Amino acid sequence: MNIQALITECIKNKRSAQQQLYNAYADTMLTVCYRYTRNIHDAEDVLQIGFVKVFKNIAQFNNQGELGAWIRRIMVNSSLDYIKKHSRYNKELVFEEINLHQVSTDNPDVKLLAQDIIELIRELPFGYQTIFNLIGVEGYSHAEAAQMLNISEQTSRSQYSRARASLIKQIQQRSSKPENFKNYV
Structure with missing residues (x-):
């Protein structure tokens, strides 16, 4: 059909x-x-x-x-x-209003499988995880995410920036220890 x-x-x-x-x-x-x-x-x-x-x-x-x-x-x-x-x-969905420095756009020199990235995203604090999913995965704008979560657009931006920085840090830490990733490529 x-x-x-x-x-x-x-x-x-x-x-x-x-x-x-x-x-x-x-x-x-x-x-x-x-x-x-x-x-x-x-x-x-x-x-x-x-x-x-x-x-x-x-x-x-x-x-x-x-x-x-x-x-x-x-x-x-x-x-x-x-x-x-x-x-x-x-209790977990807390968004902080903060000002951050620009996050580096340098990508870590590591290739991970999608499942590895999903696991890293799930390890983020819940607020970061939610914002990252909305913006980084689903493709919503900061304005849309802010409206959906009843937060300011600046809060959305700062939370996304912190989530992204945390993910980059996790990837960099784990990339120096490839045995931590069973699917390391």
Whole structure:
């Protein structure tokens, strides 16, 4: 079934079409949700919440862009809503207003696999991780991230800068010890 026919059937609340859409995007979207949560169980909860929103609002998809990108945005927003609502995340999601010096744009002389980078991002403090995911991974602007998290654009910039600096430091430290990375290239 083509995408437009699938969307039409989902608008009609056809369970088979909804299942097909879910099966097509669930694995990818679970990865998105997991980047924002602290464990797979929370990520699965967010995935379910997100797909309820997808099916509820699929008639609003206007075919201006890819369906996967539209679903991804819903998953990111659902993830942010989830971490804002749950107290265990609220304690960790702290953003500090600070002024920083410009971070060096030098790249470490090391090649890491995507899984290694994902693990390093997950080791960041939760606020840094959230900002880095929004800006560095999802491609949102600082203005968009600030609005989504109800923080200032300057806070978004400073948190991203600190997250990036922390990642560079982690990569540089670990690159001098390649045995720390089983997938070191």
